[in-house]
Amino acid sequence: MDNPEPTATTLADRLFQQLQDAIVDGRMAPGSKISEPELARIHGVSRGPLREAIRRLESSGLVVRRANVGARVAELTLEGLFEIYYVREALEGMACRLAAQHMSATEVADLRRLLDAQRREMEGREAPVYYQQGGDLDFHFCIIQGSRNRKLIEVFWRDLYSQVRMYRAQFGTAGPRVTHALTEHRHIVDAIADGDGELAELLMRRHIRQSRLNAQRQLDPRAAATAPAPTPNPNPTQDPP
Numbered sequence: 001m002d003n004p005e006p007t008a009t010t011l012a013d014r015l016f017q018q019l020q021d022a023i024v025d026g027r028m029a030p031g032s033k034i035s036e037p038e039l040a041r042i043h044g045v046s047r048g049p050l051r052e053a054i055r056r057l058e059s060s061g062l063v064v065r066r067a068n069v070g071a072r073v074a075e076l077t078l079e080g081l082f083e084i085y086y087v088r089e090a091l092e093g094m095a096c097r098l099a100a101q102h103m104s105a106t107e108v109a110d111l112r113r114l115l116d117a118q119r120r121e122m123e124g125r126e127a128p129v130y131y132q133q134g135g136d137l138d139f140h141f142c143i144i145q146g147s148r149n150r151k152l153i154e155v156f157w158r159d160l161y162s163q164v165r166m167y168r169a170q171f172g173t174a175g176p177r178v179t180h181a182l183t184e185h186r187h188i189v190d191a192i193a194d195g196d197g198e199l200a201e202l203l204m205r206r207h208i209r210q211s212r213l214n215a216q217r218q219l220d221p222r223a224a225a226t227a228p229a230p231t232p233n234p235n236p237t238q239d240p241p
Contacts, residue, residue, distance in 0.1 A: 011045055011049035012049040012050075012052035012053050012056070013053075015043060015045060015049055015050055015052075015053035016052075016053040016056045016057065018043070019039070019053055019054070019057060020057065020060070020062060020162055023057070023062045023063075023073055023074075023162075023166060024062075024162065024165045024166045024169050025169050026169060028073050029073065030073050030074065030075040030076050031072055031073060031075045032072060032073045033070060033071070033072050034054060034063060034070065034071035034072060034073065036050055036051065036054070054071060058071070059158070060158070060159075060162040060163070061074060061159070061162065061163045062074050062162050062163065062166065074163075074166075076166070076167060078216075078219055078220055080163075081167050081215060081219070082212060082215075082216065084160060084163055084164060084167065085208060085209075085211065085212035085215070086212075087160065088140075088160065088164070088208050089204075089205050089208045089209055089212075090205075091144075091152065091155065091156060091160070092140060092143065092144065092156075092204050092205075092208060093201040093202075093204045093205040093208075094147070094149075094152065094201065095143050095144045095146070095147040095149070095152060095156075095204075096143055096147075096188060096191070096192065096197070096200035096201045096203070096204040097197035097198065097200060097201040098146075098147035098148060098149055098152070098197070099143050099146035099147050099148075099192050099197075099200065100191065100192045100194075100195050100196060100197035100200045101195070101197055102146060102147065102148040103143075103146040103192055105193075107142075107146055108189060108192060108193045110142070111139065111142060111143075111189050111192075112189060114139060114142070115139065115182065115185055115186060115189065118139075118182065119182055122178060122182070139185055140164075141156075141161065143188075143192075143204075144156050144157075146192075180210070181207070181211065184203065184206070184207040184210070185207070187203050188200055188203045188204055188207065191203055
């Protein structure tokens with residue numbers, strides 16, 4: 001028997017994923033106009049499922065709609081990037097505290113294997129570049145899931161995750177910060193494995209804060225002229241002076 005035709009919901013889900021990926025990896029450029037007739041023609045779908053997918057992209061912050069302008073791919077801004085960093089510092093810090101209570105030994109071992117694989121991939125490149133993939137291959141997403149807090153997971157997935165991936169894909173992580181970030185990830189996993197939620201939260205907050213400061217130095221010339229470079233902290237259990 002032939003497979004049934006996909007439902008409108010299934011089509012909307014598929015379109016949402018395809019358009020989200022195209023926006024995140026830059027194939028749909030920031031600020032570009034969303035043409036429903038053109039997208040319907042390219043994807044071979046009717047306007048109904050397409051409009052549902054676009055509404056979901058708006059809810060995710062990847063598409064913006066303005067009067068007399070229409071829908072466009074969201075443009076990346078320094079202000080928007082730093083706002084996300086501040087929210088992530090609080091949200092992911094709490095996720096680490098909860099993950100230390102709830103993640104199983106198997107999940108922690110999976111995190112360690114993920115970090116080992118990411119280090120091997122990074123070391124195989126001529127220049128150190130660190131770009132995390134989405135979903136289960138994303139260290140931060142795995143910890144959010146490990147928190148077992150449904151509301152926290154929902155907020156991160158609905159309001160932040162797509163934008164986080166978009167900024168990552170556009171700006172990435174390169175240079176000395178790459179090695180520091182991977183080392184910080186290992187300290188975080190160690191704290192989670194030890195069941196030390198307080199330390200895990202502190203380390204995640206500091207990790208995201210250092211990433212924000214690094215991005216600010218790279219992307220904001222005014223900050224680059226005034227902000228001191230970070231110094232390695234040999235004792236991860238103590239805040240730098």
